[in-house]
Amino acid sequence: MVMKVHGSVLSPPVLRVFAALCEKDLEFEFVFVEVKAGEHKKEPFLALNPFGQIPAFEDGDLKLFESRAITQYIAHVYKDEGTPLVCEGKPMATVSVWMEVEAHQFEPVAIKLQWELAYKPKLGKVTDAAEVEENEAKLAKVLDIYEARLSQSKYLGCDCFTLADLHHLPALTNLMGTQVKKLFDTRPKVSAWAADIMARPAWAKVSKVNKS
Numbered sequence: 137m138v139m140k141v142h143g144s145v146l147s148p149p150v151l152r153v154f155a156a157l158c159e160k161d162l163e164f165e166f167v168f169v170e171v172k173a174g175e176h177k178k179e180p181f182l183a184l185n186p187f188g189q190i191p192a193f194e195d196g197d198l199k200l201f202e203s204r205a206i207t208q209y210i211a212h213v214y215k216d217e218g219t220p221l222v223c224e225g226k227p228m229a230t231v232s233v234w235m236e237v238e239a240h241q242f243e244p245v246a247i248k249l250q251w252e253l254a255y256k257p258k259l260g261k262v263t264d265a266a267e268v269e270e271n272e273a274k275l276a277k278v279l280d281i282y283e284a285r286l287s288q289s290k291y292l293g294c295d296c297f298t299l300a301d302l303h304h305l306p307a308l309t310n311l312m313g314t315q316v317k318k319l320f321d322t323r324p325k326v327s328a329w330a331a332d333i334m335a336r337p338a339w340a341k342v343s344k345v346n347k348s
Contacts, residue, residue, distance in 0.1 A: 137166040142181065143190035144171050145345065148250075148276055148306030150191040154345055155302050156207040158338035159316075160218035166345055189287050198254070206237060207299055216342035229279035231293030234285075236316050238292075241281075245274045246307035253314035268315075274321055285333035301333050 140158070140163055143150035146262060157164050169175050177188040183191035185201035193200045193209075200206050211221035224233055248271045252255055252263045257305055293300035312320065321329050333339070 137198050139269040140167050141165070141331065142167040142184060142192040142194075144169055147171075147190050149189075149309070151306040151342055152203045152289055152303055153191050153206050153210075154342045155192060155223065155305050155339055156210045156299070158341040158345075159221060159302065159336075160210060161338075162210070162213050162214060162217060204235065204299075204303060207302065211299055213252045221297075221302065223294060223296075223298065227294050229267060231298045231300050234292040237281075237299060238303045241278050242275075242304065243307060245271050245278065246311060249275065249314070249316055250307060250310045253316060272316060272319065275316065279319055279323055280329050282329075283323040283325050286329050292330065297333065297336070301329070306334060309339075 139162065141150065141153050141157070142212070143166075145151070145166075152210075154166075169181060169189065175181055176185075176190055181192065182188055184199050186195070187201070189201070191203055191206065193206045194210075195213075198209075208222075208296060215222065222228060248267060252268050252271075256263050282292070289295050289340065291297050291301050311317065312334070320330050
C-alpha cells in the first residue's frame, strides 16, 4: 500500500514530512485536508490525529502524527532507501541533540517571525515591529551557536545531511524570503549551510508534489 500524508501544502510540518519522503525517493499519496473548513477538527481526520492538527500519516495499518515522529519513522524503517538521514551508533546521539535544538530553540522563534513577516502581510494584517525585533534578537543568539557548531562539522548533526538539518527546511525557506535573511547572511558557516540544504534536489521536488 502507498503511504499517505494528510494535510495542506501551506503547512511547514507537512512539508517537513514531504522532504523526508522525497529524500528517500518513496512514493506516497497526498490527501488534502481543508483546514479553512475545519476538516482537521472533525471525523474522519480525528481518527488519525486526535489533537486535530496536520499532518497525519498512514503506512498500511500504521497511523502516525507529529511531523518529527513521522520523519524519524521514515528514516529508520526505510533506512536502506535514498538518503540515510540517520546515523548508526554514537553519532546518532549528536544528531538527536540537534534535532531537539531545532524543535525547542529554532522553531519557536522561527514560527513567530514567519507569522509576522511572511504570513501577516499576505493576510493584510499589520506586522508587529516590536515582536519582530524581540524574536530577531532571539534568533541571532541561536544562529551564533549554529555558526560555532558548523565550524566543527559540515552539517548540524555530523558531516552528512540528516534529519537535524532537514527539519529546518520549511521555516528556513520562509525566513529567507524576509528581512531575517540578513541574520543568516552575516554568519558565513550558517549562510553556506542554509544554501546547501535548500539546494537539495529532494527539497526542489517538494514543491512539485501532486496537490490533488
